[in-house]
Amino acid sequence: MIVINSLIIILTILGSLFALLAAVGVLRFPDVYTRNHAASKSATLGITCILLATFLYFWFVKGEVFTSTLLGIFFILLTAPVAGQLIARAAYYSGVKLWDKSGRDDLKEKAKAYQTEH
């Protein structure tokens, strides 16, 4: 019991820390792409940890198995990175500049071809 309880506590705290880190990253990072990187990755992991803690709490403490939380974890893990990719791609093709110190831009030729077409 104490193992499960401490696991629940650790997962909850870890998840909220990840979510907080995502928020700090969105505030502190310089351009859209790095902010998107922080928000999509860190927040996804944070929500996964918190949902897992919820599942364990209801399973071992309340004695009910809520499979919808597991479905929620699967759903978040599947969709959040795709949302991040779509936001970053939409930003890139609508011409948002990269941070001045970033060194590589592999999509430059493709974006130029795309913009002359439209």
Place this chain on the structure above:
Amino acid sequence: MKKRKPNDLVLQTVTKVVSFLIILFSIRMFFAGHYEPGGGFIGALMTSAALVLLLLAYDAKTLSTILPIDYKIITAIGLVFAIGTGVGGVLFDVPFLTHAYDKFYLPLLGEQTLHSALIFDLGVYLGVIGVTLTIIKTIGESE
């Protein structure tokens, strides 16, 4: 000028998996409505959200190939279900919209209570799907 096809591979592949998940969860919501949070309205909104996701990832033509349905007719069928459960009460000499239930033995599920409110809820479900998708498709197709 030749228009390049948009490269939506990631979105379309994920939509193939996710829309089935959303529709399954919405059906679960629909049947859970009597004892848990859920019901016809939320289930229908979630089903139409899955169909709207298909509309976003593909286009209106693809969706009408997958589901060749006129959504206005769906709305009408839903209203007929909802009114039909009400009139069904009148036939048994009780007031309009009186519901009934009984226990049945179903082949796989064992003893289950079937309630005629489920049919009313099915009417709400079909009606909401029909109205939502009619609105969205009408707005989406006008230029």
